[in-house]
Amino acid sequence: MTQSPPEAPPPAPRRSFVGALAVFGERRVAIMLGLGFAAGLPNFLIFDTMSAWLRAAGLSLAVISLFSLATLPYSFKFLWAPLVDRTAIPGLTRWLGHRRSWMLAAQAGVILSLLLISTGDPAHDLRTMALFAVLAGFCSATQDIVVDAWRIEAADASRQGAMAAAYQWGYRVANIVAGAAPLFLADRIGWRMAYAIMAAVMALGPLAVLGAPREAQHAIRPVHTDGVPARPALDLVEWLARLALLVLAAALLGSGLGARADLLAGALRALGDGAQADALAKAWTAKPNGVWLQLLAVLAGFAVIGLAASPIPRVKTRPGVYLFHALGDPLVDFFRRFGRVGWLILALICLYRLSDFVLNIMNAFYQDLGFSLTDIAEVRKVFGVAASMVGVFIGGLSVARLGVMRSLIIGAFALPITNTIFGWLATQGPSMPALFTAIGIDNVVSSYAGTCLIAYMSSLTSAGFTATQYALFSSLYSLPGKLLASQSGRIVEGAAQAAEGSGPLAPLRGLFAATPPQAFASALAKSHVDPGALGAGYVTFFLYSGAVGIGAMILTLLVARLTPGAERARETVRI
Numbered sequence: 001m002t003q004s005p006p007e008a009p010p011p012a013p014r015r016s017f018v019g020a021l022a023v024f025g026e027r028r029v030a031i032m033l034g035l036g037f038a039a040g041l042p043n044f045l046i047f048d049t050m051s052a053w054l055r056a057a058g059l060s061l062a063v064i065s066l067f068s069l070a071t072l073p074y075s076f077k078f079l080w081a082p083l084v085d086r087t088a089i090p091g092l093t094r095w096l097g098h099r100r101s102w103m104l105a106a107q108a109g110v111i112l113s114l115l116l117i118s119t120g121d122p123a124h125d126l127r128t129m130a131l132f133a134v135l136a137g138f139c140s141a142t143q144d145i146v147v148d149a150w151r152i153e154a155a156d157a158s159r160q161g162a163m164a165a166a167y168q169w170g171y172r173v174a175n176i177v178a179g180a181a182p183l184f185l186a187d188r189i190g191w192r193m194a195y196a197i198m199a200a201v202m203a204l205g206p207l208a209v210l211g212a213p214r215e216a217q218h219a220i221r222p223v224h225t226d227g228v229p230a231r232p233a234l235d236l237v238e239w240l241a242r243l244a245l246l247v248l249a250a251a252l253l254g255s256g257l258g259a260r261a262d263l264l265a266g267a268l269r270a271l272g273d274g275a276q277a278d279a280l281a282k283a284w285t286a287k288p289n290g291v292w293l294q295l296l297a298v299l300a301g302f303a304v305i306g307l308a309a310s311p312i313p314r315v316k317t318r319p320g321v322y323l324f325h326a327l328g329d330p331l332v333d334f335f336r337r338f339g340r341v342g343w344l345i346l347a348l349i350c351l352y353r354l355s356d357f358v359l360n361i362m363n364a365f366y367q368d369l370g371f372s373l374t375d376i377a378e379v380r381k382v383f384g385v386a387a388s389m390v391g392v393f394i395g396g397l398s399v400a401r402l403g404v405m406r407s408l409i410i411g412a413f414a415l416p417i418t419n420t421i422f423g424w425l426a427t428q429g430p431s432m433p434a435l436f437t438a439i440g441i442d443n444v445v446s447s448y449a450g451t452c453l454i455a456y457m458s459s460l461t462s463a464g465f466t467a468t469q470y471a472l473f474s475s476l477y478s479l480p481g482k483l484l485a486s487q488s489g490r491i492v493e494g495a496a497q498a499a500e501g502s503g504p505l506a507p508l509r510g511l512f513a514a515t516p517p518q519a520f521a522s523a524l525a526k527s528h529v530d531p532g533a534l535g536a537g538y539v540t541f542f543l544y545s546g547a548v549g550i551g552a553m554i555l556t557l558l559v560a561r562l563t564p565g566a567e568r569a570r571e572t573v574r575i
Contacts (some may be wrong), residue, residue: 020400023162024393028154031212032163035103042140044178045198046070048116053191057122066262070133072254078471079246079305082326084534085467086220097214099150106146107205109139110219114199118192131285131430139410143205147316148474150469152458153215158453161399161407164459165392168451172385177201186441188361221464223325237317245308249301256297257475259285291486304571330465330472341562345460348555349477352408352453355416355444357547360568361488365538367423368526370430370518372434379435384443391444391516395451404562405423408456411449412556416549418445423542426535427511429519453477484548491544496529496537508536 023029047068054064084102092101095525120129151163185194192213251263261284268277284290291341309327311320335342366376378567398407428434457473500503508533512519527534 009058012316020397022401023159024122024166024396026159026162028213029159029162029166031208032151032166033170033175034152034204034208034211036176038107038110038170038202038208039140039147040171040174041178041198041202041205042114042136042143043071043074044142044175045114045182045195046117046136049178049182050133053186054122056191059122064127065260067130067133068258068260069254069262070130070137072250072258072263073138074144075257075475076250076253077141077145077302078468079250080142081468082365082470084142084145084149085465086223086326086552088220089205090298096209098220099146099215100209100212102146103143103150104206106139106143107202107209110136110143110205111199111202113139114195114202115447117197118191118199120285123183131427145471147465148470150212150215150460152466152470153463154213157404157455158400158460160404161396161451163396164399164451164454164458165396168392168447169389171388175370176385186414219464221329223322225318225321228318228321229457230318235318238317242308242319243538244303249304249308252301252304255284257479259290259294261285261293275431276318277486287486287490295479296507302487327468330468333462333465334460334469338460338563341559342359344559344562346476348559349453349457349473350480351555352412353415353446353449353477354481354484354552355419355476355545356449358485358488358545358548359419359422360485361492362422364489365426366435368520368522368534368538370516370521371428371435375430375432377433379432379439383436384439387440387443388447391447392451394444395448396453398448399452403554404452404455404459407452409556409560411452412549412552413446414445415449416546419545419549420542422545423539426538426542427515429516439550444552449467488541491527491540492534493527494537495540496523496533499533499536499540500529505540508539509533511535 019311025155037403047070050067051064054067088098089101089105092104095101096104113132115138116132117129120132122129147167152160155163167287182191182194182198182200185197208551233312251267255261255264261281265277265284268274268280284293305327309323311317311324322368363376363380366380367373395407395411398410402410418441421441425434457470459474495505497503512532512535515531515535520534521532523529523531527537529537
């Protein structure tokens with residue numbers, strides 16, 4: 001019989017506005033700024049910034065794009081998150097505590113990797129440099145796992161919004177630093193010294209760890225192997241077989257979530273089947289059907305994980321018991337606490353930001369509307385970043401003032417509704433005030449909702465499984481968005497064609513009767529429709545992007561009703 005959700009504890013008193021604001025001044029929130037910076041720096045350095053170095057070395061775009069594989073560990077980090085939850089680091093754990101010791105070890109790995117990259121020469125030893133980039137990606141993803149776990153265990157649910165806000169502030173500042181500083185330095189002292197200096201800048205992470213409050217005693221959930229005989233030789237063979245399955249699962253998940261088949265195609269080439277490898281790589285990115293291959297790879301990856309963690313029928317072995325509990329217990333714990341409602345919660349996580357993810361054609365929209373690339377860069381990359389940081393702050397303040405679930409409901413309704421503002425922008429033509437207004441409102445609301453979702457996912461974890469459960473939630477939440485986002489362009493063009501002549505959407509063309517002539521001026525050349533029809537296509541798309549958020553609205557209200565006080569149901573670890 002499925003267990004029902006736990007009884008809600010008494011509601012916590014609501015903070016005043018000043019009390020909610022005071023949360024941002026707490027020590028642990030300040031520490032999160034440094035940890036967010038340390039998380040954001042390597043993420044940008046190992047691909048985005050490195051692509052400029054590789055291009056300067058004369059490498060082709062095809063080769064450069066392969067370096068995106070270095071970021072794949074972020075997609076399947078939940079596979080080794082149980083290791084972070086269950087394993088102590090000799091010496092360090094006794095000195096720093098469980099979470100801080102893992103943070104320091106992961107950061108040391110990132111710093112070492114960046115230093116090794118700084119000794120490389122992509123023109124003469126690209127393979128070694130790629131290996132160092134993958135090592136940096138793995139260490140950085142591990143750092144993400146443990147920083148998220150520390151953030152959740154370091155504060156109660158009402159502070160998770162402020163903690164998430166501080167993390168995102170630090171992360172975005174690091175992205176700016178990692179995207180600009182190495183380019184500036186490389187022009188003057190070369191790429192190697194630029195990356196060596198970035199390794200030194202990464203030392204801000206260990207300083208934040210050493211300044212962080214020590215967490216309470218971490219309770220490691222034991223895996224009981226009593227009565228299971230030890231068979232060293234056979235156990236070793238079984239471990240190798242199960243780890244091989246996990247590597248295959250990681251390749252499938254990474255290929256699906258990253259929308260790239262380089263790993264799978266590379267394996268086929270290694271087996272001598274280059275023709276099939278090329279066909280797979282081409283089919284993987286083909287539109288619109290390539291997305292189904294990507295989804296199939298993700299589902300297959302999860303199926304292989306289940307196989308790797310399954311005990312051998314009627315035979316108990318130590319590897320089987322350990323992996324079954326390490327990967328299965330966090331899910332068992334989640335459904336034990338939430339029962340059938342757990343499926344609704346997972347659906348909510350997957351759908352909450354769906355209306356945001358489908359907006360993946362915005363640069364094309366701004367260009368079609370008549371804005372220059374400089375206009376787009378100034379508003380999106382400068383003003384837009386500032387607006388996002390304001391939204392992050394408001395989200396953290398809302399969680400502290402109103403609680404996680406109320407804030408989550410506000411975000412669920414605000415996010416899809418504000419998407420429709422771009423429909424209004426489409427009717428204004430290339431108006432800079434309108435562009436500032438639309439991007440400002442959208443970025444504030446999107447960042448607000450994202451902060452509330454982070455706080456909510458944090459409230460769903462339980463002591464002992466924090467790292468594993470949160471890593472799984474953060475890997476799942478973008479899956480449906482990847483599927484629907486691939487269809488965005490087709491929806492715009494299909495709606496535009498339906499607005500031509502006397503088509504069913506033709507009345508929408510009247511919205512563009514007074515639009516300046518430069519708006520959608522290239523419609524005929526690019527989409528083979530007249531400007532008014534393309535504008536109508538975009539308006540239809542933005543209405544659609546709001547409509548796909550209705551599911552999240554309904555699920556949020558339903559989950560809030562079925563799990564009252566959910567953000568207080570988790571036993572938090574106070575520092």
